[in-house]
Amino acid sequence: VYSLFLVFMAFILFGLMPLLSKQVSQFFQEVPEMMRNIQGLLLRLPEQYPDLVSEEYVWELNSNLRDSFSALGQNVLSFSLASMPAVVTILVYLILVPLMIFFFLKDKVVVIDWMASFLPKERHLVNEVWIEMDAQIGNYVRGKFNEILIVGSASYIVFVILGLNYAFLLAMVVGLSVLIPYIGAAIVTLPVALVGYFQWGLNADYNFTWLMISYFVIQFLDGNVLVPILFSEAVNLHPIAIIVAILVFGGLWGFWGVFFAIPLATLVKALINVWPIHEEDTKKIKKK
Structure with a gap:
């Protein structure tokens, strides 16, 4: 490895x-x-x-x-x-x-044990949050890496077939755009469209038209096919929750808030899921 x-x-x-x-x-x-x-x-x-x-x-x-x-x-x-x-x-x-x-x-293992030595001995709630966060963030990171690789590779193949200038640069930007849900794809559309338009214009071969159709097909397949497959067992956040997280954390910390919106929303979700609402829940957590 x-x-x-x-x-x-x-x-x-x-x-x-x-x-x-x-x-x-x-x-x-x-x-x-x-x-x-x-x-x-x-x-x-x-x-x-x-x-x-x-x-x-x-x-x-x-x-x-x-x-x-x-x-x-x-x-x-x-x-x-x-x-x-x-x-x-x-x-x-x-x-x-x-x-x-x-x-x-x-x-x-050595690093985790060393960091855990600084935590309080009574950390049942922290352990519960860590277990859930570790599983969900791990799935999220693996899913995002695969999504970047697949979307970037598909975009590069399409751009090379069409003969688009800066195919690798634009494909890399398209792949990385999936890190920022919804907003990334909308922003990256502009450079792809501008490069295609200035290279071909609205010529009779319809190269620009085929470029935009192919690009939107990739985005559609990413949002409706690839994401459900890759993240079926990941963070399991509703689209409304993702949008609210982007607005809230983006308003608090700007670009980095938008970039880390889903991991932060996952942390909030994990805290809500494991927080002991009743005394019985506290006893169950301590038994674990």
């Missing part, structure tokens, strides 16, 4: 990272051309829809886009010059974090 883990990490670092870095670099090189295409598209709107869009509004919007793009370029340049220490730190983390995970997996 440990050897497979090391091989997997080496494949990511030396196999996938160079490809990802190359496509990210190519993407940012073509961003100015994409911006010019967007501006040209906006300038044609008054001719196509004179009753809805005025030329003054389009010129103002174009000016705002130029200013925003110029500010973005300056921010990227200043960030690249001032972030060399951060880059070195990230490289160190890329080496140390896999090693830390390796030793956590290798000495799991």
Whole structure:
């Protein structure tokens, strides 16, 4: 298991990272051309829809886009010059974090026993919460990993077949979007649609149409087929509970609250399930 883990990490670092870095670099090189295409598209709107869009509004919007793009370029340049220490730190983390995970997996029992030694001796309720959380979060993490792998691989195959630019980069983003329920898929739709539109436009071959149909089919199958199969024994949270968790924890902690909404909701659910409502429940927990 440990050897497979090391091989997997080496494949990511030396196999996938160079490809990802190359496509990210190519993407940012073509961003100015994409911006010019967007501006040209906006300038044609008054001719196509004179009753809805005025030329003054389009010129103002174009000016705002130029200013925003110029500010973005300056921010990227200043960030690249001032972030060399951060880059070195990230490289160190890329080496140390896999090693830390390796030793956590290798000495799991020793680490858990050491951490448990700091807890109070009377921890029946904590044990109940831990048992339920361990089972549900374990299923959730395994299910999410498989979902990312399947959705990302399916997207990559479709993008390569259609000949979409930045296929690996976009497929990776689509795969990672499943980490944020509902919101992730909606956000990732925009870059996929923009890259496809600027590459093909609305041509007679219907490449853009096939791209969007394929993308929405993947999202539909993910939400209605893959998720029920992978998470049938996992967290078992109602969609309303997931949405409420995203709103509440996102409002409290922003992006990270949204990112960890389901694990936090699972913790709340585990606490509710094991909390002793009556005295008899307390006695049952202590007997365990």
